[in-house]
Every structure is written in C-alpha cells, then in structure tokens.
Amino acid sequence: MKNIVLVGGHDETFTHCAGLGFDFSVLQRSALIGENLRTLTDDIHPIPDFEPDTVAAALERVTQSKRVDYIFSFTESGLLPAALAGHRFAIPGISLAACELCIDKRLMREFLADSEFAVESAICRTQAEVEVFFDQHRRGIVLKDPTGSGSDAVFLIRDERELTTALPQLGGKDFVTLAEEYLTGREVSVETLTIDGQHRILAVTNKKLHRNTLAEEQHIISPDVVGAEQFHQISGYCERLLTRIRHQHGPCHIELKIADDKLRLIEINNRVGGDYIGLLVELTTGISQVRETLRWHSDATTFTDSEERARYMYAASHQFYEPTEPEVLRKAMRGVDIVRLHVDPAKLSPGRPRTNKDKVGWIVIASNQREAFHSAIDYLDRYCS
Ligand SMILES: Nc1ncnc2c1ncn2[C@@H]1O[C@H](COP(=O)(O)OP(=O)(O)O)[C@@H](O)[C@H]1O
Ligand SMILES: [Mg+2]
Numbered sequence: 001m002k003n004i005v006l007v008g009g010h011d012e013t014f015t016h017c018a019g020l021g022f023d024f025s026v027l028q029r030s031a032l033i034g035e036n037l038r039t040l041t042d043d044i045h046p047i048p049d050f051e052p053d054t055v056a057a058a059l060e061r062v063t064q065s066k067r068v069d070y071i072f073s074f075t076e077s078g079l080l081p082a083a084l085a086g087h088r089f090a091i092p093g094i095s096l097a098a099c100e101l102c103i104d105k106r107l108m109r110e111f112l113a114d115s116e117f118a119v120e121s122a123i124c125r126t127q128a129e130v131e132v133f134f135d136q137h138r139r140g141i142v143l144k145d146p147t148g149s150g151s152d153a154v155f156l157i158r159d160e161r162e163l164t165t166a167l168p169q170l171g172g173k174d175f176v177t178l179a180e181e182y183l184t185g186r187e188v189s190v191e192t193l194t195i196d197g198q199h200r201i202l203a204v205t206n207k208k209l210h211r212n213t214l215a216e217e218q219h220i221i222s223p224d225v226v227g228a229e230q231f232h233q234i235s236g237y238c239e240r241l242l243t244r245i246r247h248q249h250g251p252c253h254i255e256l257k258i259a260d261d262k263l264r265l266i267e268i269n270n271r272v273g274g275d276y277i278g279l280l281v282e283l284t285t286g287i288s289q290v291r292e293t294l295r296w297h298s299d300a301t302t303f304t305d306s307e308e309r310a311r312y313m314y315a316a317s318h319q320f321y322e323p324t325e326p327e328v329l330r331k332a333m334r335g336v337d338i339v340r341l342h343v344d345p346a347k348l349s350p351g352r353p354r355t356n357k358d359k360v361g362w363i364v365i366a367s368n369q370r371e372a373f374h375s376a377i378d379y380l381d382r383y384c385s
Contacts, residue, residue, distance in 0.1 A: 017291070021303070071091045137181045145177065188234075230261070312368055329384075343360060
C-alpha cells in the first residue's frame with residue numbers, strides 16, 4: 001500500500017481520505033487532533049507549529065520508519081511547509097513553484113504582469129511610497145501583507161480619510177506592504193480541480209462580507225450565482241490562469257472581481273476554499289476536491305466511498321458573528337436541509353473591525369427548491385448579519 005503524509009487540515013478533511021487504499025501518516029498540531037483524524041489513522045505525529053523546519057523534521061522522522069510516496073496539505077498553513085519539505089526529501093505531491101506563486105502575492109503579481117491577469121501593484125516600504133501609489137491610483141488602492149491570509153491586515157483605501165486611518169496601522173519603520181489598484185465590482189470565487197494537468201471548473205461561489213468588514217459571512221453555490229454565459233467566460237479565464245501558473249494537480253480557490261463583464265484577479269490559493277466552501281462544492285457537484293486529488297494516485301481498483309452525498313442545486317454556508325438561537329433558526333429554514341449547524345456563546349467585542357476569526361458559529365444548508373432556498377437566505381441576511 002502507498003503511504004501518504006498529510007500536513008495539518010480541518011478535522012473534516014480526514015473524512016475524505018478513507019477507503020482509497022492508502023496508509024496515512026499525519027502531522028498535526030496537538031490542539032487540532034480530532035475524532036476524524038483518529039478514525040483515519042493511528043500514525044499521528046503531533047507538532048507544535050507548521051514552521052518549515054518543524055514540518056521537515058517531522059517528515060524526516062516518518063521517512064526513517066517507512067517509505068513515503070506522497071505528501072499533501074489541504075490547508076493554508078500547511079501548504080508551503082509541506083511543499084518545501086516534499087521538495088527537500090524528493091517526495092512528490094505539491095508543486096513548490098506553483099505553491100510559492102500562490103502564497104506570495106508579490107511573486108504572483110510580478111509573474112502575471114503583462115498578461116490578461118495583470119493588476120497594477122507595487123511594494124511599499126514607507127508611508128511616502130504608499131502616498132505616491134495612491135496619487136497614481138485615485139480610484140482607490142488596497143494594501144496587504146504580501147504573504148497574509150484570512151483578510152488579516154488588508155486595508156481598502158478609497159479616499160484621503162481611509163488613507164489617513166490606514167497609514168499609522170502599517171507598523172513602524174520596517175513595514176513591507178503590497179499596494180494594489182482597487183478592483184471594483186462584484187466578488188466571486190471559483191473552485192477548481194486539476195487532475196494530472198486537466199483543469200475542471202467545479203463551481204462559482206458568491207461571497208458576502210459581514211457588514212462593513214472583510215470578514216466572510218456567506219457563501220452560496222447555485223445556478224443563480226452567475227448565468228451560463230458568464231460561467232463559460234469565468235471557466236475559460238480560470239483554465240488559462242491555471243495553465244499559466246503551471247498548476248498540475250489538486251484544488252484551487254481563485255478569487256475574482258467582475259465589473260462590466262470584465263474579470264480581474266484578486267488572488268489564487270492552491271487549496272480548497274475556506275469555511276465550508278469545499279462542502280458546498282461537494283453538495284452541489286458530488287465531487288470532493290480532497291478525495292479526487294488523492295484518488296488519482298491510488299493503485300486500488302475499487303473504492304469504498306465513506307459517504308455518498310446527495311446532489312443539490314442550491315447550497316450555502318452562513319457564518320455567525322453574533323449568537324443566534326438554533327431552534328428559531330431551524331424553524332425558519334423550512335424546505336431546506338440543514339447539513340451543519342453550530343453556535344458558540346457570544347464573544348467579547350474585539351474593539352476593531354471583525355475578521356474571520358471572530359465568528360461564533362455557522363450553518364450549512366442545501367436544497368433543490370429555489371423558493372425555499374431563497375427565503376432561507378433572506379432570513380439569514382435579515383436576522384443573522
Ligand atoms: N486589489 C483589490 N481590489 C479590491 N478588493 C481587494 C483587492 N485585494 C483584496 N481585496 C479584498 O480584500 C479581501 C482579502 O484580500 P486577499 O488578497 O484575498 O487576501 P487574503 O489572502 O487575506 O484572503 C479580498 O477577498 C477582497 O474582498
Ligand atoms: Mg483571499
């Protein structure tokens with residue numbers, strides 16, 4: 001049997017790995033070791049963090065007791081260290097070059113300059129440099145950590161007031177920020193799966209933010225998100241993009257803005273979408289991006305599918321930033337299936353704009369009835385946002 005090392009991941013990830021004819025060794029942070037991981041394998045290696053040296057050392061320990069055929073990670077924090085460690089010990093799985101391009105937004109922008117995916121950008125190391133870039137882009141700019149994630153330290157600057165607020169928050173003398181032109185329009189993400197160089201566009205996800213913040217509140221996959229013609233346009237664009245970055249194998253989550261039927265690129269992540277987007281893809285297409293990525297490497301001829309998921313036309317996840325009463329919610333969600341529902345007690349106000357980390361719960365719903373689905377979404381928009 002082939003052996004696969006997995007690095008990190010939400011505990012749900014591990015439900016997709018069973019029954020594929022592999023042995024798994026998993027490097028996971030102690031606090032994240034959950035029931036699904038324990039069910040998948042006994043060979044769990046607790047690690048304190050996902051620093052490249054930590055992951056490389058743990059991988060080396062695994063290789064001393066068994067042959068390792070592949071290394072994978074399906075989580076933002078594990079991807080680059082897994083790719084680096086794989087590269088170092090010549091274990092295939094994740095392309096280091098494509099991974100670095102996705103993780104480092106500056107590299108990505110430089111690599112795509114002079115292409116249809118170009119966005120104007122500059123690295124700024126002083127407040128004066130930021131001001132110069134803003135002067136050249138009066139319609140607005142965005143400042144971000146070149147290797148950030150989860151919308152942490154992302155500033156949208158559309159006028160002098162927002163500029164004055166953002167500048168002091170960039171840190172002291174030695175900051176490095178990536179300034180980009182502000183892309184207007186509607187934001188969607190595109191969930192893709194590449195198997196041995198063949199790209200498939202699985203879904204376009206509508207994304208809604210929490211109030212006036214960058215915290216993600218709602219994701220919807222349904223035929224109503226974009227029309228058939230636009231889906232076709234988006235598919236072509238993303239396939240060309242995946243080819244250009246030489247993505248060979250595995251999922252991607254591509255973020256786009258659509259304005260006047262023109263597509264502009266926010267970023268590419270070589271992983272499954274955050275929150276429950278992977279589950280929405282599975283609910284609407286029947287395809288698990290994690291499972292298919294691994295399955296292609298399997299020598300097994302028959303597979304026991306851990307869970308056959310029903311296929312729905314409409315699926316959504318909604319993140320709660322304030323507590324809500326689960327029983328009231330259940331009553332309001334008539335005609336839709338509740339696939340997940342979890343609500344924690346209230347959190348103290350963070351005293352700053354909310355981010356993804358401040359969520360207190362989530363609900364995942366799916367349905368084949370358009371009306372019922374839309375009225376459930378209307379309820380969530382009205383009472384849970
Ligand atoms: N150039 C841009 N123009 C307009 N909005 C942007 C731009 N860059 C980022 N954003 C907004 O900020 C969010 C987070 O930025 P992103 O580059 O995706 O970083 P992260 O890796 O933290 O997700 C995006 O989802 C989008 O809403
Ligand atoms: Mg993003």
